[in-house]
Amino acid sequence: MAASGGAGGRRVVISGMGAVSAAGVGAGALWAAARDGVSQIRPLVTPHPYDGRVKQAAQVPDFDPAAHIDAKFLPFCDPFTQFALVSADEAVAQAGLGRDDLAGPRTAVIIGSGIGGMTTIDNGLYRYYTQSIRPDMLSVPRLIPSAAPTTLGMRYSCNGPTFSMGSACSSASQAVGLGAQMIRFGIVDRAIVGGAEACVINGTIRAWEGLRVLTPDLCRPFSKGRNGMHLGEGAAVFLLETLEAAERRGHAPLCELAGYGTTSDAKDFVRPDLDGVANSIVAALDDAGLAPDDIDYVNAHGTATHANDITEAGAIARVFGERAARLPVSSTKPIHGHALGAGSGLELVVTIAALEEQIAPPTINFLEYDPRCPIDAVPNEARRTPMRHAMTNSFAFGGINVVLILRALDGGGARAH
Secondary structure (H helix, E strand, C coil): CCCCCCCCCCCEEEEEEEEEECCEECHHHHHHHHHHCCCCCEECCCCCCCCCCCCEEECCCCCCHHHCCCCCCHHHCCHHHHHHHHHHHHHHHHCCCCHHHHCECCEEEEEECCCCCHHHHHHHHHHHHHHCCCCCCCHHHHHCCCHHHHHHHHHHCECCCEEEECCHHHHHHHHHHHHHHHHHCCCCCEEEEEEEECCCCHHHHHHHHHCCCECCCCCCCCECCCCCECEECEEEEEEEEEHHHHHHCCCCCCEEEEEEEEEECCCCCCCCCHHHHHHHHHHHHHHHCCCHHHCCEEECCCCCCHHHHHHHHHHHHHHHHHHHHCCEEECCHHHHCECHHHHHHHHHHHHHHHHHHCEECCECCCCCECCCCCCECCECCCEECCCCEEEEEEEECCCEEEEEEEECCCCCCCCCC
């Protein structure tokens, strides 16, 4: 089907992306790990004594914030803001722009986070309750979720709409979708969007353990024998603009952001709903002006929890019909962990790279097909897959669903329908 350009008529493209993940600094490192099926889950390292059952996570390794961030910003930056800054610098550089190019009121900054500065919160409370020491005087500006977008705004002198997005595990993709809408309707010309999270720490892991969704061994999305996920951390940031603007300055974007669909289940705090999930997929297809047969690959939310995988596979089967059993659908959470508010951003990086290289990354640790998940999960090995359109799903606690659809641009190496 022909490109609609979205409801506002202006075609939005992703001109640059950056990431910090358990694979290290850089979107390329994340994609290489996902494509090659190399898990970044490692033994857990915590700042305080830890007595939990789950002793593995996808933590960012060997990260030195002082090597990347100006000294004047660093005292105000919780790790989640540090990750966002480094990711944004990579995205802006890949977009062929400098800091001054983004200055002024026509650039928006929207960064999602499920929790915000949890490291600052945890450290402050630990000091207070165990040592009766007042939290650091900069704790409040560091811990608020808006710290990441406002710090980015200062870094690039952006005076446009700037805010944080708190949609739990859909936060990053919700930020991307809203940024695209603002560009479509002419509210801004460019947007720095994405998500950041840094809460792989004692208290958070113990809280997630209480939900019985973390695995003590291996994450196996859509497979028989699955028993949960690992927590992750990091950030992913993207530079959005119109296709016309990118072409005018001679820049080749990574892809077009063709569709954005979001719905709310409005039913349960933790259990996903088939109708809500399916409706978000349909909404994204409608926004992109596409039919289900136009989608060539799906990067799944795929948490390897019982309810989520069955619901997501069921929604895909409902929307794609008999083709669902042949459509490549993979989850990369066994590689980079579930990074909560940053998770859908990391998965968007992987989806963009998959579209660019025409490779569906694998769902690793897969043991055996589960008939309750009637999809092609690309088990264990990457697959060369012709793609023109790719979809990425994210579904959050509280029933907040977000689906994004990407389109390969002419000359991008993808096939034409």
